[in-house]
Amino acid sequence: MSVSVMIVDDSKLARIVAAKALGQLQPDWQKVEAGSAAQALELLETEKVDVALVDFNMSEKNGLELAAELRAMRPDMPIAIITANIQDEIISQAREVGAAFIAKPVTSEALSGFVSGAALKLRTAKA
Amino acid sequence: MPELRESLNQDQLRAVLAAAGASGSWDWDIVGERLYVDYRFAELYALPGDDLSAGFETSAFFRAIHPEDRPRIRIAVAGMLAGAALFSKEFRVISPSGAVLWMHGRGQSHLDEDDQPVRFTGLLVDVTERKRTEERLRIAQSAGGVGTFEYSDGFATVSVSSEFCRLLGLHPADRLPVRTINAVLCEGEPLLIPEGSQAAPPDSLGGEFQVCRGEDRERRWIARRGEVLRDADGSGYRLLGVIYDVTYAKLQEAALRDLNDTLEHRVAMEVAERRQAEEALRQAQKMEAVGQLTGGIAHDFNNLLTIIMGSVDMAIRRTESSADPRIRRALDNAMKGAERAAALTHRLLAFSRRQPLDPRAVNVPELLAGMSDLLLRTITEAIAITVDASDEIWTIEADPHQLENALLNLAVNARDAMPEGGALRITARNRSLSDTAAASPTDPGGEIPAGDYVAIDVVDTGTGMDETTLGQVFDPFFTTKEVGKGTGLGLSMVYGFAKQSGGGIQIASRPGAGTCVSLYLPRSIAEAEQSSDQLIASAEMGSPSETILVVEDDDDVRAYTVGALRDLGYGVIEAHDGASALGMLARHEQPIRLLMTDVVMPRMSGSELAFLARERQAGLAVLFTSGYTRDAIMHGGRLDEGVELLPKPFTMKNLASKVRELLDR
Amino acid sequence: MTPEQVELSELERDALTEIVNIGVSRAASSLRKMIGDQVLLSVPSIEVVSQSRAARLISEREVVDLVAVRQDFSGPFSGRALLIFPETNSLELVRAVTGGELSAEEVLEMEHEALAETGNVILNSCLATMANMLRRSLTMTIPEVLRGNGAMLFEVDERGGNGGLVLFLYIDFAVRMRDIRGYIAMLMDIPSLATLKELLDEFIAGVVGDDA
Structure with missing residues (x-):
């Protein structure tokens, strides 16, 4: 069964870039996109989501808040915060909600650690 | 690793x-x-x-x-x-x-x-060595006013030296935005540094730019020099260059260009000016030739008149009162005609400026009255002439013939200023100047020293003159008349005469309001000579012991002179030139009391003779006679001290009194 | 109280230049990753100038139409960061970051959004690096895309600045192969400047130690 990844970013370009980087690592994974935290929460109702890539810098609700809510709903889901805001403070906040931190711009190299970790986690969860 | x-x-x-x-x-x-x-x-x-x-x-x-x-x-x-x-x-x-x-x-x-x-x-x-070099370079740059810059294409800023900023009047900085630099350029100037998407690199950095300096908005010219360095892969380039101020050179260049542009015009002006000067010179040369000619004619004419007048004079005196009165009348008429001819030659000489001043006490009203005839003939009927001179007018010290001439000149000028007719008024009045009358821009006549004068005003109602013209009227050769019509010497001669006579001239004029020329002539301490005929006093007779040496190259004139002097009772010896005169002076046993010599003679002139004679016989009295005189005996238009002149033609009466006067000194 | 005059010492300027350098290096590295081409940077120019002079400098510098991505930051020191490039470069930049996968229509459609994201990545990495170096955290606003002339972009008086001093930072960047050029600029107001000075002193003390 294929893995489904939700990419949450208010920038379409950022979603394209992230999807592309992800596609290079895991061509078979399904991708669903959300342009805001609210959209992400809706998607979660209707779609199967195994992994979440969440942009930090979004209007209304920022990525860390969304990640915290996701974590509350899905304690085992691999979540990564994606942002160019590489402040130590943000990184530690990401850790607090149990999310990985990936600096923008997203490259497949930067993503590879998180993706392979997530793949392993999903396999072991199924097993 | x-x-x-x-x-x-x-x-x-x-x-x-x-x-x-x-x-x-x-x-x-x-x-x-x-x-x-x-x-x-x-x-x-x-x-x-x-x-x-x-x-x-x-x-x-x-x-x-x-x-x-x-x-x-x-x-x-x-x-x-x-x-x-x-x-x-x-x-x-x-x-x-x-x-x-x-x-x-x-x-x-x-x-x-x-x-x-x-x-x-x-x-x-x-980089120790480089640091030193840089320091030297920095000093050289600031001392030489050279600012450096380095620009990498694509960047929005340029790395610059502080001198660079100073030259453009910008706040000193290590880097300046390209736009800040280009903003100091005057409108329409090419860019100092390429901007933004102007992709193509410049071919060279040579160029001059007009800038409006940042801090003081002063317009300056800046030269840019340097190199365009292309990246090895050809994708980009760097500009490495200097700027320096070339405003001074630019100004010089502009001045030079301006000079070139106006050259043609200036040449045309020069040529016109030169043509004018040439014209004036030609006029002067013509005047000189006419002067020479008239002078020469007058000289010969005066000799003839001397003979005529002398002869008539003698005839009158030898004519018994009992004789036919018609003979006497005829002789008187002949004398009058000769006198008029003499006056005419005199005027000719004045015209050619070869008239020496012979200042005498002059009665102005009398002189003016004597001129009215001449004025009426000279001035057209369309012009009304008024002459106003009261009897209270002081006697003046001036050459009467020159004064006549001056007044005639002024009258002719006045006439020419009134082509449509008008009024000419000549008035004489006494004027005492307590202070020196200063020259003023509107009155170019110059200073007149304090003193008593008779001012003779010549006033017309003619076209008048503007200030510019007024400033030039006394210049020799200045004339408002067409070339060839006036001599251009009129007013300058009048001016020269007035100054020479110790007086001055004032002129006032406005366009359309006529002109007033005032001639100031100094008051005389002596009373005017009686112009009326007088019988020759016995005191003016001579004695045979008073020997007079007469030197005259014209035989007829000499014969007349010798005869007249003998008639007056003098002992006379005669010579036809200077050399024989000097020989006689040496040989003659009796002392010679007076040397009477013509001025203009071939080989040795009268003044040369006088000089040599006085060397041989100190204190020898000398009387010159002349139809006209030259500088030989005149200095500044006046006769030398101790030298007397008897102008030709002379009457017996003039001769008698002049000789007596000299011998009695 | 707002200090009338804040002057940075030579060492403080060095430290600030270095910190900006680090931030911009990081930003350049981000940009390089986004477009896959070498990005050239100039040495940052740092000026502490009066607000009126800054306004004049800006209007002097910027006369043509520009595109800018603006991000305000606040925290111990606050201000505004801008990524600025000539409007003519804007589509080329979008084309570069989208990697030639989009059609011309899509590029046009996405221009605004792509610019915002590019600015977001570059300015964030720069500011975040600076915050990390000074061991403080900053809050960044959502990036905003602006078009206009320089004076309008900076709007130095917007926050009621009263003619005091501002810190004006300026770094050129160019992507030669793509004919993209622009610069990053930062403005900080006076209270921020005083705090920044303190933070710089802290940083210097940490780095230089006994040598200061």
């Missing part, structure tokens, strides 16, 4: 680094916190060189750096360790020998996949 160093032969590395001009290299292992250096670095920093591969504490990096530069370098290195990409710093290193060397450290950071810096490597280059 240690591996790299091991794989490279030490000597090879040394050679490479030496070729690169490096004084050392380092490799800072950020993760392992060790500093690896080459042997040059170790030597320079006095680090133990026995086991370089083991590396050193990272603090060793700062140890040899000059204390003043150390904080700066620590900050820069901290930046590198935190992820800054490039390191490029200049700092001083104190070598083991104690020498202070300027080093340029250039390095770069090496990042891992997560953009975390792991190594910091670089080279040290000794």
